[in-house]
Amino acid sequence: MKMAEELRGIWVIAYRDLLRFLQERARLLSTFAMPILFLIIFGAGFKNVIGPMAPGVDFVQFIYPGIIAMTILMGSLMSGLSIVWDREFGFLREVLVAPISRSSIVLGKIIGSTIVSLGQAIIMLVLAPFLQVELSLILILKLIPILIIISIAISGLGILIASRMRSQQGFQLLVQIVIMPMTFLSGIFFPVNNVAVWLSVISKLNPLTYGVDAVRQVFLGVTTAPAQAIGVTIFGHTMGVLDDTLIVVGLGALLVILAVISFSKQD
Amino acid sequence: MAVNAIEINNLVRKFGQLVAVDGISFNVQKGEIFGFLGPNGAGKTTTINILCTLLLPTSGNAYINGHDVVKERRQVQRSIGLVFQDPTLDDYLTAEQNLIFHAYAYGVPHDIREKRMSELLELVQLTDRRKNRVATYSGGMKRRLELARGLLHHPQILFLDEPTLGLDPQTRRLIWDHINTLRQQENLTIFMTTHYMDEAEYCDRIAIIDHGKIVALDTPKFLKDSLGGDTVSVQADNHEQALQELTESFHLAPIVQNGMINFSVKQSDTFLPEFMRSFRSGLRSISVHRPTLDDVFLKLTGRAIRDQEASAWDQMRRMMGGGMHG
Numbered sequence: 007m008k009m010a011e012e013l014r015g016i017w018v019i020a021y022r023d024l025l026r027f028l029q030e031r032a033r034l035l036s037t038f039a040m041p042i043l044f045l046i047i048f049g050a051g052f053k054n055v056i057g058p059m060a061p062g063v064d065f066v067q068f069i070y071p072g073i074i075a076m077t078i079l080m081g082s083l084m085s086g087l088s089i090v091w092d093r094e095f096g097f098l099r100e101v102l103v104a105p106i107s108r109s110s111i112v113l114g115k116i117i118g119s120t121i122v123s124l125g126q127a128i129i130m131l132v133l134a135p136f137l138q139v140e141l142s143l144i145l146i147l148k149l150i151p152i153l154i155i156i157s158i159a160i161s162g163l164g165i166l167i168a169s170r171m172r173s174q175q176g177f178q179l180l181v182q183i184v185i186m187p188m189t190f191l192s193g194i195f196f197p198v199n200n201v202a203v204w205l206s207v208i209s210k211l212n213p214l215t216y217g218v219d220a221v222r223q224v225f226l227g228v229t230t231a232p233a234q235a236i237g238v239t240i241f242g243h244t245m246g247v248l249d250d251t252l253i254v255v256g257l258g259a260l261l262v263i264l265a266v267i268s269f270s271k272q273d
Numbered sequence: 274m275a276v277n278a279i280e281i282n283n284l285v286r287k288f289g290q291l292v293a294v295d296g297i298s299f300n301v302q303k304g305e306i307f308g309f310l311g312p313n314g315a316g317k318t319t320t321i322n323i324l325c326t327l328l329l330p331t332s333g334n335a336y337i338n339g340h341d342v343v344k345e346r347r348q349v350q351r352s353i354g355l356v357f358q359d360p361t362l363d364d365y366l367t368a369e370q371n372l373i374f375h376a377y378a379y380g381v382p383h384d385i386r387e388k389r390m391s392e393l394l395e396l397v398q399l400t401d402r403r404k405n406r407v408a409t410y411s412g413g414m415k416r417r418l419e420l421a422r423g424l425l426h427h428p429q430i431l432f433l434d435e436p437t438l439g440l441d442p443q444t445r446r447l448i449w450d451h452i453n454t455l456r457q458q459e460n461l462t463i464f465m466t467t468h469y470m471d472e473a474e475y476c477d478r479i480a481i482i483d484h485g486k487i488v489a490l491d492t493p494k495f496l497k498d499s500l501g502g503d504t505v506s507v508q509a510d511n512h513e514q515a516l517q518e519l520t521e522s523f524h525l526a527p528i529v530q531n532g533m534i535n536f537s538v539k540q541s542d543t544f545l546p547e548f549m550r551s552f553r554s555g556l557r558s559i560s561v562h563r564p565t566l567d568d569v570f571l572k573l574t575g576r577a578i579r580d581q582e583a584s585a586w587d588q589m590r591r592m593m594g595g596g597m598h599g
Binding site for chain 2: 011014017018021022025026029030092095097098099100101102103104105106272273
């Protein structure tokens, strides 16, 4: 009975975010704008500059998995933005006075934004044939759980930030301060092993790096690609999909727990 | 024994050094319309936020329908419906979607939901707009929709925080018609705040809060009567003569102000006919001011209910009030 009540709470929060997302066509389009822009700029513009750093693969094929991860990143942060948005426009009060526990609200928001960003990432897969990236059903089935895990982790981060933010401007500012460096230092645009040591160290401390690496390995296949050159190497050990995934799972669990604690803290 | 709809015992809420609510206690009976009035910043919103579980009290207790607002939040949340002064609707969704969200959130079963939604939308006259996005609604329509939504889960107690603020007179009227109909149909207890004096008159009882403390709590009639009756202002041909007559024959305490002679009587409606008949000094004009809740509010808080500048009349009444009760 109690459990059913919580599940209903989680579902209604997620349902409303989905419903709302579908109604906002502009937002739907805008979430694709950034990843596609980066794909074009980097894919075409920097191909000959950064390309040689990733030997053995075509540069577009190198950044494309990263762009998929980036789509997940952008989409998942909406979890936080929607909380800040609701707070600013009053709807959050309707949610907070309803008989739904705070942790159910957080979980509902995470599920909502995970479904939305997964959908967006899958739509981005449409580009694959145009970029000579091979797709197979098995690849997609392997990809989806990894994308879900990344999305849950980033959604948790978004809510953690949003739980203490009172305005959209504040949230956007923090997103820019935290997320932009995280994006650029996550190995989306260059292999983290083949850069200056300081850059390599920072990138390897960035948890998103492992998410990106997992997605890329699924795309390129560990055996076919020169993994040593492209993959993330820590103390001589090249991370496999499983290693990467475990790091993201651990981090995701931590972020979600912190998000629940922070959001549940009552004034 | 009947449980009170709301029970508040020595409730305190501090924000750092600021004491927003300073040890208030009162009960609201079932079925009552209870007005909670006070100047801006007096502690109204803080109290409401505590009662609807959005804020924790620093000390003291509050019970809604017998449920502790801190320990039994879930039961409290199920017992109350809310209409806040700021809209809490999702503008991007339709009216129907907003209501469905609410029904899910409160676990209203599907078959009851459809019936209840139709009834309430009909009542607030939004049936033909139910498929429209809330963003296309006017301020009054939004407030009506919030009223319908607040009642969707059959709450026993409805909180109305400035339910008609910023709406035009016709819309305010319409909303009050809805509130009254619903109140009778659903046997609701209503706890409301308002800046409109005429709305405060609808209340069975009124509490006035100032600086976090309850400064008065009674029926509107009693509060008004406590000011010491009606104020009569007369202009006479000869002020000296009139003053003398008022003091000696009528045993009143007249004061001359702005060229008018003012005095207060308990019941002007029975006093005046008799006065007109027997007053011998020549009268040029006579006017009566019956005390309003605004006068009560002004006297107790030093501010008008609506934050308007006190007029000359108000200032005079305040001075007189001080004289009469001091």
